[in-house]
Amino acid sequence: MSKADWDRLKAMTEEEINAAALSDPDCPPLTEEQLSRFKRVNAIKDIRGRLGMTQAAFSAAFRLPLSTVRDWEQGRTVPDAPARTLLTAIARDPETMRRLVGGEAA
Structure with missing residues (x-):
């Protein structure tokens, strides 16, 4: 504009x-x-998909319990505010976040 x-x-x-x-x-x-008719996008699944990671690899890389990742993706639970902040940071700079949390290499 x-x-x-x-x-x-x-x-x-x-x-x-x-x-x-x-x-x-x-x-x-x-x-x-x-x-x-709109479908809500599953943020964690989208982030994980863009990184080309399985649930297990994502969980290990960012030190998240695998069951939590599964629950978020399947809509059983919703990430709270700190988790949403972490997911936003992962989406923006996944390699830095992996190093910061001390997770396994992808």
């Missing part, structure tokens, strides 16, 4: 921003039915 676009946006109220978003022909609001 240009500076003029940002300035125009900053001058708008929340109501004006919402009205503009709703009237955008390139991005109409989704219906409840459309939203219900």
Whole structure:
């Protein structure tokens, strides 16, 4: 966006921003039915997949209990805030995180 676009946006109220978003022909609001068909992405499975690691290898590399990794991926439990922070750090720099936690080499 240009500076003029940002300035125009900053001058708008929340109501004006919402009205503009709703009237955008390139991005109409989704219906409840459309939203219900969305599939939530499993962050840990996505991270592990991008690293090309098995659950066991991921668990060993980042010193996480294998059962915890499995529970997160299968939706039995949800990572708490510290675990989500760790997963974010792993996604951003997996090799550094592996070294920091003292896990096994992948």
